[in-house]
Amino acid sequence: MSDQSANIVVVGGGVVGLAIAQELSRLHDDVFLLEAQPRLGLGNSTRNSGVIHAGIYYRSGSLKAYHCVEGSRLLYEFCGMHGVHHARVGKLIVAQHESEIPELERLKRQGDENGAIGLEIIDGSRIPEIEPHIRGVAAIHSPNTGLVEPEEVVRTLARLAESNGASLLTDTPLVGARLAGERLIIQTPREEVEARVVINAAGLYADEVAQLFGNERYQIHPCRGEYAEVVPARSDLIRGLVYPVPSQDGHGLGVHFTRTLSGALLLGPNARYVDRKDNFEEGLADLESFHRAAVRMLPDLQLEDLRPSYTGIRAKLHPANGPAFADFIIESDHRTPSLIHLVGIESPGLTSCISLARQVAGMVEEI
Numbered sequence: 001m002s003d004q005s006a007n008i009v010v011v012g013g014g015v016v017g018l019a020i021a022q023e024l025s026r027l028h029d030d031v032f033l034l035e036a037q038p039r040l041g042l043g044n045s046t047r048n049s050g051v052i053h054a055g056i057y058y059r060s061g062s063l064k065a066y067h068c069v070e071g072s073r074l075l076y077e078f079c080g081m082h083g084v085h086h087a088r089v090g091k092l093i094v095a096q097h098e099s100e101i102p103e104l105e106r107l108k109r110q111g112d113e114n115g116a117i118g119l120e121i122i123d124g125s126r127i128p129e130i131e132p133h134i135r136g137v138a139a140i141h142s143p144n145t146g147l148v149e150p151e152e153v154v155r156t157l158a159r160l161a162e163s164n165g166a167s168l169l170t171d172t173p174l175v176g177a178r179l180a181g182e183r184l185i186i187q188t189p190r191e192e193v194e195a196r197v198v199i200n201a202a203g204l205y206a207d208e209v210a211q212l213f214g215n216e217r218y219q220i221h222p223c224r225g226e227y228a229e230v231v232p233a234r235s236d237l238i239r240g241l242v243y244p245v246p247s248q249d250g251h252g253l254g255v256h257f258t259r260t261l262s263g264a265l266l267l268g269p270n271a272r273y274v275d276r277k278d279n280f281e282e283g284l285a286d287l288e289s290f291h292r293a294a295v296r297m298l299p300d301l302q303l304e305d306l307r308p309s310y311t312g313i314r315a316k317l318h319p320a321n322g323p324a325f326a327d328f329i330i331e332s333d334h335r336t337p338s339l340i341h342l343v344g345i346e347s348p349g350l351t352s353c354i355s356l357a358r359q360v361a362g363m364v365e366e367i
């Protein structure tokens, strides 16, 4: 950063920080992004299901509902424009029992109200037309749900931001910060810089970045999502995306099947709160628990078909015993509008990234 000053500093080089840097560098000079890791996108941005969600699950009127629907539209457009590998594969949310049908109907109404496109409830006899191996009594079919290659989103956003003139600094953690009146002073291991605007897009660590500025208002509770993979010889059991009806007090969407763009078949993620934000591996769930969660929906699945896969860690705003729903937080710091925090950007954060960036750009225009 030049002359110990910067116009705009984005903290965090995941899809959200990169989308913001890309959007702001179209409009402003002197945009810097700080990423603690040696490469961009090593956090949750590449440890997820890669699903472009349609906007079914989120409370109507919430930021999650708005940014998911708008973000999905913008992300499809972005992928088409920049040659990012994606596919509108469609998705089923499958009810196993009659008792789940009221919840299925509620989700359909909520999705319609949120603006999710083309939702339809189909009865059990039609499920095999879409997914020949799946059993259920009814399902929501969402034709606009799709898949994207998250690494390609990261690379493309980074390329565009750099070509707009943004400087993306890897291996550069924010280690200290303070407010000096209206001024924002930030520290990396190499320098101390004054910035006009700082955007905190540090994902799982957004609460800690806010704390560096003396803001103790946020706390992120890490909730691990582990995946199993179906062996390649059996990956054709599923064509697209198949989800259960989520339990209303659950902290994820329920263990589901994702046939990735590379043809792998994933099962997961589960939802397990962990003690540390870097605890990706200790005490992983056994494969039996994945099999139990999925076999009623996919009776042909054998335990021997499964092997362990990767994990991600959700940035939850509520603890394990708290309410299941929390909205995204996108707000200016209570002491100055020049410091903007994005906190609790869990799913559908990948889907929403470009829409989130537009909201932040609007906030920056007002400063």
Ligand SMILES: Cc1cc2nc3c(=O)[nH]c(=O)nc-3n(C[C@H](O)[C@H](O)[C@H](O)COP(=O)(O)OP(=O)(O)OC[C@H]3O[C@@H](n4cnc5c(N)ncnc54)[C@H](O)[C@@H]3O)c2cc1C
Pocket (backbone or CB within 6 Å): 011, 012, 013, 014, 015, 016, 017, 018, 034, 035, 036, 037, 040, 041, 042, 043, 044, 045, 046, 047, 048, 049, 050, 051, 052, 053, 172, 173, 174, 175, 201, 202, 203, 204, 205, 206, 209, 224, 225, 226, 269, 311, 312, 313, 314, 315, 345, 346, 347, 348, 349, 350, 351, 352
């Ligand atoms: C298991 C799982 C499945 C998911 N599936 C989906 C899905 O299918 N579809 C969907 O839309 N969303 C999904 N999500 C959510 C999505 O992955 C996230 O919402 C999104 O990646 C958040 O991006 P981000 O840029 O905010 O965070 P991150 O990708 O975590 O990026 C934050 C970055 O900030 C950096 N950082 C932290 N502290 C500092 C510091 N002090 N200085 C500098 N840099 C710092 C980190 O190193 C990191 O690179 C899923 C999430 C999980 C965990």
